[in-house]
Amino acid sequence: MSQPSEGQDRLDYIETADITEVHAAIAREHAEPSADVTPIPTWLSLVCAVAMVWAGAYVGVFHGGFDPKVYNEYESSPMAFFPLPQKSIGGAGAVVELTPLALGEKVYREVCQVCHMPNGLGQTGQIPPLAGSEWVDGSEYNEKRLVAIVLKGLKGPITVKGVAYNNQMPAQEQQLNPKKIAAVTTYVRQAWGNKGGEITEAQVVAAKKEFSSRADQWTADEIKQIPLDAKLEGAAAPASTAVKADAKPVAEAKPAGAPAPAPMPAPPTATPTFDLATSVANGKAIYMTTCTACHMPTGTGVPGAFPPFDGSEWVIGDMKRLVAIVLKGYAGPITVKGQPYNNILIAVDTQFPLLKDNAKLADVLNFIRNSWSNKSSEPVTPELVQKMRDELQGRAEPWNAADIEKAFPTAK
Numbered sequence: 274m275s276q277p278s279e280g281q282d283r284l285d286y287i288e289t290a291d292i293t294e295v296h297a298a299i300a301r302e303h304a305e306p307s308a309d310v311t312p313i314p315t316w317l318s319l320v321c322a323v324a325m326v327w328a329g330a331y332v333g334v335f336h337g338g339f340d341p342k343v344y345n346e347y348e349s350s351p352m353a354f355f356p357l358p359q360k361s362i363g364g365a366g367a368v369v370e371l372t373p374l375a376l377g378e379k380v381y382r383e384v385c386q387v388c389h390m391p392n393g394l395g396q397t398g399q400i401p402p403l404a405g406s407e408w409v410d411g412s413e414y415n416e417k418r419l420v421a422i423v424l425k426g427l428k429g430p431i432t433v434k435g436v437a438y439n440n441q442m443p444a445q446e447q448q449l450n451p452k453k454i455a456a457v458t459t460y461v462r463q464a465w466g467n468k469g470g471e472i473t474e475a476q477v478v479a480a481k482k483e484f485s486s487r488a489d490q491w492t493a494d495e496i497k498q499i500p501l502d503a504k505l506e507g508a509a510a511p512a513s514t515a516v517k518a519d520a521k522p523v524a525e526a527k528p529a530g531a532p533a534p535a536p537m538p539a540p541p542t543a544t545p546t547f548d549l550a551t552s553v554a555n556g557k558a559i560y561m562t563t564c565t566a567c568h569m570p571t572g573t574g575v576p577g578a579f580p581p582f583d584g585s586e587w588v589i590g591d592m593k594r595l596v597a598i599v600l601k602g603y604a605g606p607i608t609v610k611g612q613p614y615n616n617i618l619i620a621v622d623t624q625f626p627l628l629k630d631n632a633k634l635a636d637v638l639n640f641i642r643n644s645w646s647n648k649s650s651e652p653v654t655p656e657l658v659q660k661m662r663d664e665l666q667g668r669a670e671p672w673n674a675a676d677i678e679k680a681f682p683t684a685k
Contacts, residue, residue: 373471377460378462380453384445385461388562393465399440401433404465408433416472417503418496419462420480423454426490426554443554444490450583451477479506490551549639549652556640559633563625564641572645580609583645592653595638596661599628602671617671631655631662 299514371379382391385403389395393404407413408422408431426444430437445454454473462469483505561570562584570573572583582588587609588595606613622628628637632655642649672680 276511287310348552373459374463375458375646376453377458378464380449380457381460381464384448384558385457386559388393388442393461398436401431401436401438401439403461404467410462410467410469413501414469414478415499415501415503417505418499419458420454420472420477420505421484422491422496423449423458424477424539425487426482426551427493427496428550428554429489429492431493441490441550441554443559444551446481451481453513475640476505488551489547489560490554547652547654549643549650552639552652553643554634554640556636556638556655557626559637559642560640560644563621563628563637572641572647576612578614580607580612580614583647585609585647588641589647589649591681591683592638592642592649592651592657593661594677595642596653596658597665597681598672598677599634599638600658600661601665601668603673603677604671605673607674620671631658634658 280551361548387408389403390400390402393402393628395402403409405411409419419427422442424444424446427442429441431437432438455472455477458472458477461467462472544613567579568582572581574581587598598618599621602623603618606615608614628634635653635655635658636652641647642653
């Protein structure tokens with residue numbers, strides 16, 4: 274007859290201490306996993322929340338405008354996530370308009386900072402600063418002078434903060450409307466410690482009307498002929514002090530024997546000839562936003578990868594070759610200044626849609642052909658670019674050395 278294994282009548286096998294300890298260890302084992310939901314620990318939830326807040330703030334500040342052409346995160350603006358105060362026009366549901374300062378900052382980042390830098394300090398020996406400049410907010414400032422420079426551009430030597438510069442500023446009247454010019458001039462007059470006042474859209478419109486017949490860029494000497502007390506229509510000043518666009522400034526009383534002030538030069542009339550200097554100046558800003566990543570701001574290219582423009586026989590040689598290459602691209606080996614390169618150039622207007630504009634493409638090519646050590650008096654015109662587009666319309670493949678030589682033989 275079998276004996277019970279449990280209860281009072283079970284047999285005691287007199288288990289030793291070590292077996293008891295094994296049983297106790299088994300009893301301490303965790304229970305098998307169940308199908309119940311176990312909550313995430315509170316500390317882990319807090320860590321995740323902090324990480325998400327930090328990531329959102331970082332993207333908000335260093336977003337680069339979500340522009341694929343911006344490679345420097347510190348050129349970003351937090352306005353996309355943290356906009357400046359705005360005003361609504363027309364009540365609820367109406368279009369929201371940027372304040373003048375916000376619009377001015379936007380225009381400055383898009384147009385001006387490539388030369389004058391995000392901090393307004395310019396480039397040593399090349400581009401003068403706007404921060405602390407006497408032409409922006411100081412002894413040489415006058416509302417008409419500043420607006421005139423932005424509208425028509427500036428060329429030749431100028432002294433800013435005691436330092437001499439000799440470069441060209443392109444005219445902006447075709448690129449920017451009066452509202453944007455008013456906004457950006459107001460912004461630079463109040464940024465980086467500048468304490469200037471507002472430039473109004475009405476003032477810009479008045480200046481544009483007054484200087485409408487001028488075709489050339491200003492020089493510093495010509496700008497200085499504009500009196501420091503000159504005013505523009507639309508200025509926030511009493512009517513008695515405003516100067517009409519066609520009025521002559523009232524002569525101030527001068528001590529006996531004092532030399533008479535030099536008269537302002539009459540603006541030159543526009544001529545039908547192509548203005549190479551203006552084209553070169555306009556091309557610089559385009560070059561800085563399209564070509565510098567490969568060919569460098571100095572035009573020296575990248576050794577072994579991208580050929581130079583400075584001193585290149587392909588740049589200062591037959592302009593039709595150059596136009597053909599930028600329109601259709603180039604693939605395969607090429608020798609530039611005695612050095613071999615083997616890379617691919619994609620048609621530039623495919624990479625940069627703004628260069629579908631014949632005038633802009635002509636401007637950037639004229640800049641390349643007349644910068645650094647390059648000098649070429651023969652301009653690339655928008656008409657030539659359009660003619661080449663028409664001639665090459667049926668070509669789908671990029672050029673190679675043999676094709677270029679066949680289509681545009683080297684002069685013997």
